[in-house]
Amino acid sequence: MTHPVLITDIQKFAVNDGPGFRTNVFLKGCGLKCRWCHNPETINPAPEIYWKNRLCLQCGQCLEVCPNDAVNPPIAPEESRDENSTYHKIIRDKCDRCMKCVEACPYGALIIVGKPLSLEEILDEVMQDKLFYDNSGGGMTLSGGEPTAHPEFANMLLSGARDRGLHTCLDTNGFCDWKVLNLLVENVDVVLLDLKHLEAQVHKQGTGVSNEIILNNLSLLSESGREIWLRIPVIPGFNDSMAFHKAASEYIAGLPRPVARVDLIPFHNYCQDKYKWLGLDWELKDMEPIEPSFLEIPADWYREKGLFTTVGGSGFEKRPE
DSSP states (O other), X not given: OOOOOOEEEEEEEEOSSSSSSEEEEEESOOSOOOTTOSOGGGTSSSOEXXXXXXXXXXXXXXXXXXXXXXXXXXXXXXXXXXXXXXXXXXXXXXXOOOOHXXXXXXXSOEEEEOBOOOHHHHHHHHHTTHHHHHHHTOEEEEESSOGGGSHHHHXXXXXXXXXXXXXXXXXXXXXXXXXXXXXHGGGOSEEEEEOOOSSXXXXXXXXXXXXXXXXXXXXXXXXXXXXEXXXXXXXXXXXXXXXXXXXXXXXXXXXXXXXSEEEEEEOOOTTHHHHHHTTOOOTTTTSOOOOGGGGHHHHHHHHHTTOOEEESOOTTOOOOO
């Protein structure tokens, strides 16, 4: 079943996804299944439902309107809010996302994740903060999910932003046909490209796909002379070893043309509520976040190769003169 392109969020005053103050537009749908994904609501291209147990008073109105018996009967609110509770309001394998439960909920505990917005609606909202972009060198970042999963819509949105005088960034995992990526970057000032691992099998174990297409696209982007910010999400047990960072720094330094910068992004588990709201059990929920200062040591491997490298990816961090 195909779905219209859905937007999960329009996030204002973002500072870690390109230069200056930015507005991030998140498209729904991604071909990767990264074990550490911090935006699980953007993976499935179809609309979904958050159930926020802290807001739920267990009134039963959602149960009354559900035509598919896809809602569990009410229990005591304090019981459902207990951190060890296994109760979830929606029976996901019965739910056809008719959204009648969302409409019936008087407390905002059930929320639609992923809504269709027109290009004009998106751009009108993005343009509300143009003054901040102009004063900071910011603009719009198209993110997800994966923008290349919706090439026509993404290209029209990026083109529309450019027509309005906005600086544009494309945040992509690079897992797409080169023709798609090459089309989109025509309307992009900076490409934010993820580099998760260099070994194909390890990459597949962590993301569900091999990395040959991604590395090939990175090489072609480099040859094209596009401004590239490489982003490496550093995940414990996956790519946090010094051996990986040494190999990655050598690989990046050997690309056809230099990248503008490398951002080491420390793992965090602050997204675990999103998994709960979607009725998912996140396998990394108990993994400790990486203290950003710990990444300064591997960052030096990249700096020694002449690569401007940040920890965290702040858009206000400038290359030393």
